[in-house]
Amino acid sequence: MELSQLRTLIHVAELGSLSKAAERLGIAQPALSRQIRMLEEELAVRLFARHGRGMILTDKGREILEHATRVMVELEEIRAAASDLDTPLRGRIGIGFPPTVADIISVPLVAAFGKAHPQVELRLVGAYTGYLLDWLHRGEIDLAVLYDPHSARSLRSQPLLLENLFLIGPPDSGLSGTRAIPFKDLEGRRVLLPSTRHGLRTIVEQCATEAGIALNVAVEADSYATLKDLVRHGHGWTILPLPPIHDDIAANRLAAAPLIDPVPVRRLVLSYPADRPVLRLARFAGDTIADIVTDHVERGIWPGQLLHQPSSA
Amino acid sequence: MELSQLRTLIHVAELGSLSKAAERLGIAQPALSRQIRMLEEELAVRLFARHGRGMILTDKGREILEHATRVMVELEEIRAAASDLDTPLRGRIGIGFPPTVADIISVPLVAAFGKAHPQVELRLVGAYTGYLLDWLHRGEIDLAVLYDPHSARSLRSQPLLLENLFLIGPPDSGLSGTRAIPFKDLEGRRVLLPSTRHGLRTIVEQCATEAGIALNVAVEADSYATLKDLVRHGHGWTILPLPPIHDDIAANRLAAAPLIDPVPVRRLVLSYPADRPVLRLARFAGDTIADIVTDHVERGIWPGQLLHQPSSA
DNA sequence: GATCAGCTATAGCGATATTGTATAGCTCAA
């Protein structure tokens, strides 16, 4: 096995043709034909099925291609390690967030990339966990911040934060950051919540069960903006994380109080596809996101309990 | 860069000598000298520091060696993929468990290896999470089942199970699997628990706080056997997972009841070091452990909530 | 300080491997 053979395998697989690969690589077509033949002979395996106009990978060829690709990735990492490490990274990366998390993290994340790796093209995607999971699996994004899904085997996740949820009411509701409200006190009161397919709703209902009460869910709305508006106009209270409410509280449009007995929390994780190595670009993005989360929690902007060790800088 | 150069790098690094590597590889020493020189020239990096009797890796050389090793691992995976997949794996693997989990998993795990990969040498290690984490980091074990630690960045974890904890009393305590006990009922009652540095204790105290009560911890003991004995002899009640109690309940030596408001649970995860690729041996072990956990939960032997999708068999 | 053992590095040469050229042969579209 030689690196040139693996390189040829990769290019022929992508182009479906020895002749096209020869043109791309600047090597005569018969040379590539023999490289593939010698690789197939050494492994005693048919990598390609030939037909009249080109060749396509067999199942076994596809499997071996994945390893060959990883070899190339490691060689790139070798070259990267050998080169000046301060050299800015290039390329593009897709990062997914739940909408409210995107609001918090986008600006400092873009600033961090702009400073360290200005040539990187960022693609920041805000969507709900179900969509983000789908895009991770399909390779349309490279990593995502997720509210804790029941992890598929194909994801590698590292916990970031247990995010506290707060009771949100109108400004004259008497709710205060300094006076915790027992969950039981919500019995009989009108609450406005996202729909049952929303993870936050599941957590709130779980807490109601633990507190031994039934919730009076007057309205379901999946948009935080809608929920906030309804609360401001006196249609009931809601339960949300604090960051999207921060400005409304400062402007005395809304009030918030912590909940206890029990304390509703959501688990935030950073997830990567498990079947692809985490490249330096994704690693930088993940580290930066973790640092931003840490900073926001430590400054009190984002109430919750950190679940990871901040990276040493 | 050529594979022969990477292979030479690996052997010279290990032996600290071109001459010794030449002897091992059956190639003349000047040929290896030129291979290393050409690799250093291509990468524009000093991989080795030469001295009078041999050569040792530089920091950069050590970093590049890790990638080179991964390349070799991927090549082995290519050869393995190419060969008959039913061929039993060989080698040795270290797997760590918390003690009670080891009791449950060891026999079916060894049976599964014996059937599919009889030539694999298993090393099953029972220890508490702190020790297991340390051994994972140091490479003394290859994967571990852990009660959910605050994950270090260097681990890749996949969730397995939310394990329910039960209230355990003597047979005449009136405790029954069919009658859940509210956590509040423990107020004022003598309870026997592991010490404060034990994860289970943390969870129980957290639940007590949520229930708004203080626990009367009469005795601390880290051994489940000791706790069981003390309970049997009427010194108080304890809170433990069900599997280690299973036989005692069947023999009417102990009684158990679920707890609610809140329900105490522990999160079980399967962890691998993040800085090493998961080889087929470790992957087989991980899949098998997940299957055993699934089987035990589905048969009711291990009460809890599965957190992963069972592998399709 | 001299000598020797143990090591790495380079030069030159022959053997081997790889690539390029020429071309045969197959498939498929027009």
Next chain:
DNA sequence: TTGAGCTATACAATATCGCTATAGCTGATC
């Protein structure tokens, strides 16, 4: 049927690799 587009093989040319010979350095020993 013809021609375009492709893969596969044979052979020659070129590049690479390993071997031998040996220079030079370091460090242990006497």
